[in-house]
Amino acid sequence: MSDAHDAILKAAMELPVDERFALAEKLFASMPDEPDLWDIDDPEFIAELRRRANDGLPTIPWSEVRKELFADDDR
Numbered sequence: 035m036s037d038a039h040d041a042i043l044k045a046a047m048e049l050p051v052d053e054r055f056a057l058a059e060k061l062f063a064s065m066p067d068e069p070d071l072w073d074i075d076d077p078e079f080i081a082e083l084r085r086r087a088n089d090g091l092p093t094i095p096w097s098e099v100r101k102e103l104f105a106d107d108d109r
Contacts, residue, residue: 051087051088055083055084055087058083059074059080062074
């Protein structure tokens, strides 16, 4: 990723959770319309995101998830 991406991500991760949610909502809203992906305006979708963010379960870094997802590509 670019230096700008890394700097923005680092700054965003330092925001309080409610501000990160607001930022994520704005980023999702800026994405091109893709049918059947998700509806960011769906109250159930937002509630589920918040529930998962606050469920107390340990998080898995994206780098680990990506590694698992694409593990078959390396075989």
